[in-house]
Amino acid sequence: MDFQQLNSDFGIPRQLEIIPGPGGMPMIKVDNGSARALISLYGGQVLSFQPLEQAEDVLFLSGQSAYTEGKAIRGGIPVCWPWFGPDPKGLQRPNHGFVRNHFWQLTKTEAVSDSETTVSLRFTDRFKQENTWRKPFLLMLDISIGPILRLKLTTCNTGNEPFSITQVFHSYFRVGDIKRVQVLGLEDCDYFDKLDQGIQKTQKGIVTVAREVDRVYVEAYKNLVIVDPVLKRRIHINSPNTSTAVVWNPWLKTSKKMSDLADTDYQRFICVEAGNVAFDLIQVQPGSQFSLQANYSLLPD
Numbered sequence: 231m232d233f234q235q236l237n238s239d240f241g242i243p244r245q246l247e248i249i250p251g252p253g254g255m256p257m258i259k260v261d262n263g264s265a266r267a268l269i270s271l272y273g274g275q276v277l278s279f280q281p282l283e284q285a286e287d288v289l290f291l292s293g294q295s296a297y298t299e300g301k302a303i304r305g306g307i308p309v310c311w312p313w314f315g316p317d318p319k320g321l322q323r324p325n326h327g328f329v330r331n332h333f334w335q336l337t338k339t340e341a342v343s344d345s346e347t348t349v350s351l352r353f354t355d356r357f358k359q360e361n362t363w364r365k366p367f368l369l370m371l372d373i374s375i376g377p378i379l380r381l382k383l384t385t386c387n388t389g390n391e392p393f394s395i396t397q398v399f400h401s402y403f404r405v406g407d408i409k410r411v412q413v414l415g416l417e418d419c420d421y422f423d424k425l426d427q428g429i430q431k432t433q434k435g436i437v438t439v440a441r442e443v444d445r446v447y448v449e450a451y452k453n454l455v456i457v458d459p460v461l462k463r464r465i466h467i468n469s470p471n472t473s474t475a476v477v478w479n480p481w482l483k484t485s486k487k488m489s490d491l492a493d494t495d496y497q498r499f500i501c502v503e504a505g506n507v508a509f510d511l512i513q514v515q516p517g518s519q520f521s522l523q524a525n526y527s528l529l530p531d
């Protein structure tokens with residue numbers, strides 16, 4: 231990777247620099263009047279977002295994450311696309327699709343103002359020869375770093391046949407103590423409980439986590455709030471084009487089986503993921519496009 235060239239093409243003085251990260255992987259480091267952020271070209275993954283007034287990162291990133299081609303980085307906001315979860319066709323293709331396991335291309339950076347920086351990445355169908363997913367497509371990820379972290383993932387169908395996708399922003403949020411966290415906005419929603427044979431259940435009251443949780447909420451609200459009394463903050467997730475949300479925490483037993491997570495890390499994060507899964511399958515017609523959007527911000531305590 232030619233970092234000098236990347237910086238000469240895309241660097242922004244005093245705002246954006248492309249640096250070698252762990253494993254030599256190229257990372258985009260943003261530091262503006264609102265926030266600091268780190269984005270990995272591997273996976274097109276936001277790894278860190280920290281508004282300047284915050285003592286702690288909004289996102290959780292595992293200290294044991296692998297930074298190795300073929301493996302996903304554990305933490306931040308992995309992009310699950312064109313399927314969420316196991317390979318829908320049972321062909322042993324990777325869990326959560328393949329774009330989190332490949333390098334994306336940096337196409338544009340811009341200083342919108344002193345306090346907002348935008349980064350555009352793209353991923354093309356160059357992998358179709360590998361029998362991964364034989365559909366002609368272009369995938370674009372637009373990221374805005376300001377007081378709000380905004381993500382827009384646009385799927386373009388560049389072929390002649392319609393295709394279907396499921397997708398999520400698999401966001402890992404840093405929390406002070408998982409046992410004291412509340413997730414607002416899923417009350418009375420139905421969910422599929424992945425830990426109980428996918429049975430459909432109804433959420434009674436506010437979501438709290440006191441054991442392993444792995445749920446796909448359907449007809450979820452487009453505004454969710456993570457209340458964290460320990461870090462004294464509320465994280466607001468707004469996702470206008472979704473009707474599903476995933477809530478996941480592996481708790482201790484499952485964490486112990488995961489080589490890229492410390493045994494006690496589960497206490498310090500919750501995944502609340504905006505996306506289009508289950509009944510919310512998206513069909514993209516030839517020549518048309520669909521955008522998944524999520525906006526992450528902090529509300530006063």
Ligand code: TA6
Nearest residue numbers: 302315325326424444476478501
């Ligand atoms: O989003 C929840 C989930 O699908 C869980 O089932 C859990 O396995 C998690 O994602 C992590 O998946 P990964 O493939 O990154 O280990």
